[in-house]
Amino acid sequence: MAEVAENIQNIIKPENLVYQKSPVLTDKVMHYCPGCSHGVVHKIIAEVIDEMGIQEDTIGVSPVGCSVFAYNYIDIDWHEAAHGRAPAVATGVKRVFPNKFVFSYQGDGDLAAIGTAETMHAVNRGENIVMVFINNAIYGMTGGQMAPTTMVGQVTATTPYGRDVDLNGYPLKITELIAQLPGAAYVTRQSVQTAAAVKKTKKAIRKAFEIQANKKGTAFVEVVATCNSGWKISPVDSNEWMEEHMFPFYPLGDLKDGEKEDPEALKMNV
Amino acid sequence: MGELRLMKGNEVIAEAAIRCGCDGYFGYPITPQSEVMETLMNRRPWDETGMVVLQAESEVASINMVYGAAGAGKKVMTSSSSPGISLMAEGISYLAGAELPCLIVNVQRGGPGLGTIQPSQADYFQATKGGGHGDYRLIVLAPASVQEMNDFVDLSFELAFKYRNPVMILSDGAIGQMMEKVELADYKPRWTDEEVKEVSGSWAAIGKSPDREQNIITSLELASDKMEQNNIRFQAKYQKIQENEVRFEAIDCDDADYILVAFGSSARVCQKTIQLARAKGHKVGLLRPITLFPFPTEEIKRLAGRVKGFLSVEMNAGQMVEDVRLAVNGKVPVEYYGRMGGIIPSPDEVEKALEQKLIGE
Structure with missing residues (x-):
């Protein structure tokens, strides 16, 4: 390995360097499955932190789920929150550190099932935080059970005959709900299955951090993602499955772009 | 002499927090402690000291806001009453597991369930034996007066940061109101x-400077050998707390034949009871644990060597009596007398119980 590393150093010169690992990513080997979207989103967040020069001023809040160990990979100070509570933890951090950058990172079960109340109320208060939401329509870490965002008919460990609305209710479009809240400044839904999509998501996450810098309200970025291990298909097939089944129900694009509502306009006339 | 005021116990918690340099309060209304947040919101400390105050959407959210702000190395707190503390139990376990300093005030009401809004001491087990999951302890202070509600706020933060451990003030609706x-x-x-950097910079998530490793606030450790080491470290800390932080008040214990053991509101009742008993010629003293964890085990053990018996007086079905019995270890009789459901026992009925259960033999 050492020999390979040395050869690489001889080959890679500043004049021919086209890409390198963000210095805000640690050297730890990621535990994510091959084909998982988490690694790509981690990389994007690390690049944005590096490019904005805010590594010393950024504090992350990781969830319970596959990305519980996000703190192992992005080289900043972190809080590991209880299941669903990341937006409340991020609120606590931001309220005592109003000038730091604070972001939460959560999966669909964490953000849209057990943590729905914390999610909605953090956004409704217009907390000046960034919320990153990874929606892969399944519980990954616990072994592929139904998530709030699981598609109708989708087979999971707890919907072995497919998600049945009469039994399990509908897939939850929580991002659409969030876009209705006056505290939200920027709400967008992106993906990371192609180079073009990665670029767009990076632009969205950069914008979200800039909104926080300007204290305009909550910036919420959903990333429609794959979980090929949970879905039990190959990474390539997962990308196709996501495009075919998830994108029509969870359409990509901005749901809200602006700033939180002007409280003066809502004030009672007394 | 500091400023003298006539105040409610709950109001004093708020006032003491502002005055001791608290950075943040996160809470949710519940009777009988809502005056804590109401007082804070009226006082607007953010304009005066910079302390933040936030009404959360639930007790679950408020304790997790405390987790975030405590992990930032700040002096932060919440308050609630019994059902709300149950909702916070998960968060309190995480705070203990991540070794975060903070203050949790429980102004107890009667249970179980929605119970009653009247005063109770039925959360003794929950406060002193865990309450949430996993092996952990809180430092638990039991005020018996409005003055102690004031004094214990600053003391709680001192202990919380000294040991990097959550501290609970276990009060009740009588002292709060x-x-x-x-x-x-x-x-x-x-x-x-x-x-903040000087006090907590070695562990708090305050922003990673290039000259150090990451600070990560977490209670997670999947490797059992490492997790066991964490548990051993916690237990060693709790042991140190037991050796160094026991606080109690002994009233008329020196010549006593019988000892009442009572904390908080029931200790107030027992102060009168010992006067009634002594008027009848019975030598009775009161041992009032101020710290419920650590419990004054050694003092009770010492007294058990020469008194004839103990009566644990509680506003619950008999919880602290178990700790008194463990300390006495069978040397002399240990009895319990108490009321439940929000009833405060009268000094007379406690005196009668003392005669019936111990002296009359």
Whole structure:
């Protein structure tokens, strides 16, 4: 390995360097499955932190789920929150550190099932935080059970005959709900299955951090993602499955772009 | 002499927090402690000291806001009453597991379930034996007056940071709601960012400077050998707390034949009871644990060597009596007398119980 590393150093010169690992990513080997979207989103967040020069001023809040160990990979100070509570933890951090950058990172079960109340109320208060939401329509870490965002008919460990609305209710479009809240400044839904999509998501996450810098309200970025291990298909097939089944129900694009509502306009006339 | 005021116990918690340099309060309304947040919102400390106050969407959210702000190395707190503390139990376990300093005030009401809004001491087990999951302890202080509600806020933060451990003030609806004369503390400034860095910079998530490793606030450790080491470290800390932080008040115990053991509101009742008993010629003393964890085991053990018996007086079905029995270890009789459901026992009925259960034999 050492020999390979040395050869690489001889080959890679500043004049021919086209890409390198963000210095805000640690050297730890990621535990994510091959084909998982988490690694790509981690990389994007690390690049944005590096490019904005805010590594010393950024504090992350990781969830319970596959990305519980996000703190192992992005080289900043972190809080590991209880299941669903990341937006409340991020609120606590931001309220005592109003000038730091604070972001939460959560999966669909964490953000849209057990943590729905914390999610909605953090956004409704217009907390000046960034919320990153990874929606892969399944519980990954616990072994592929139904998530709030699981598609109708989708087979999971707890919907072995497919998600049945009469039994399990509908897939939850929580991002659409969030876009209705006056505290939200920027709400967008992106993906990371192609180079073009990665670029767009990076632009969205950069914008979200800039909104926080300007204290305009909550910036919420959903990333429609794959979980090929949970879905039990190959990474390539997962990308196709996501495009075919998830994108029509969870359409990509901005749901809200602006700033939180002007409280003066809502004030009672007394 | 500090400023003298006539105040409610709950109001004093708020006032003491502002004056001791608390950085943040996160809470949710519940009877009988809502005056804590109401007082804070009226006082607007964010304009005065910079302390933040936030009404959360639930007790679950408020304890997790405390987790975030405590992990930032700040002096932060919440308050609630029994059902709300149950909702916070998960978060309290995480705070203990991540070794975060903070203050949790429980102004107890009767249970179980929605129970009653009247005063109770039925959360003794929950406060002193865990309450949430996993092996952990809180430092638990039991005020018996409005003055102690004031004094224990600053003391709680001192202990919380000394041991990097959550501290609970276990009060009840009587002490929270009653008005008494209180001598307020002088203002202490909030810690500056530099002071936070000095006190907690080795562990708090305050922003990673290039010269150090990441600070990660977590209770997670999947490797059992490492997790066991964490548990051993916690237990060693709890042991140190037991050796160094026991606080109690002994009234008329020196010549006593019988000892009442009572904390908080029931200790107030027992102060009168010992007067009634002594008027009848019975030598009775009162041992009032101020710290419920650590429990004054050694003092009770010492007294058990020469008294004839103990009566544990509680506003619950008999919880602390188990700790008294463990300390006495069968040397002399240990009895319990108490009321439940929000009833405060009268000094007379306690005196009668003492005669029936111990002296009359």
